[in-house]
Amino acid sequence: MLDSYRLRLLVAVADTGSIAGAAAALGCSPAAASQQLAVLEREAEAQLLERSARSVRLSSAGRILVDHARPIVAGLDRAGRAVAAAGTVDGGRIRVASFATASRRLVAPAMASLRRRHPQLDQTFTELEPEDAVPAVREGRVDLAVTHQYAGFPAPDARGLHPEHLLTDPLSLVVPVSDPHAGDGQVRLEDFAAAGWISGRSTQGFQAMTEMAARLAGFEPRITSRADSYGVVLNLVGAGLGVALVPRSTFVARPGIVLLNVTTPARLARTVHVVTRDSDHSPAVRALRDALIKKAATLR
Structure with missing residues (x-):
């Protein structure tokens, strides 16, 4: 045997x-x-x-x-x-992972809501980008992860996993208030072919999305600054050092910058998902997933 x-x-x-x-x-x-x-x-x-x-x-x-x-x-x-799963939510344990911007607006409020209703539930949190969070769920190191997927890029391997859509987060263009297009409201990326661009340091996420979107619009972006933090990106735009594509949920209004809708190319967005294992029927996982879905509905 x-x-x-x-x-x-x-x-x-x-x-x-x-x-x-x-x-x-x-x-x-x-x-x-x-x-x-x-x-x-x-x-x-x-x-x-x-x-x-x-x-x-x-x-x-x-x-x-x-x-x-x-x-x-x-x-x-x-x-x-x-x-x-035959036990109660209060007696359970749940290990959660999420990327940074969803942690602030989505995951932390959902976990707080769950704690108010189930104070004995053992909740732990780890900040992970999707490329690390998805394998962590599959391997059992994390029970639930909130991840994102940029339009136009291959979806991660979801074998044995249950991804559920939470919301769609459109990408918008942030420009300095001094930019000639700052008052337009809606713009085309090709109008910024000569601009300096601010993007990420990695080859994934919004750096890859910036470069793909620019190429779809017919030009190669001239990357003048790189930063992984959206807060730093917005500060650099405010300093007049370039323009940047950012998920709309990451935008925090501040002096010196303007958020513009992009009309072309289309499908500039990322989708946000909650990912669990197909085989995980824990009441704690189910309760947090439901809390995330409820919270996401208020953000759409």
């Missing part, structure tokens, strides 16, 4: 691409994981892994076993969480 823990290890190797990654996901040492996988090969009477000095990959038999093991592991997870 095949051991369920060892099957879980093999599935984790498939998901992470390494024995070390599988060991980290299941909370054991790489050496212990390797030993257990060797036992699983003896139990299965087949070579499940192709090992080399620097890497490991599933053999043909290993891939077949993983395909059969996934529903078994998911079923065990559902069974365990169904037992836990």
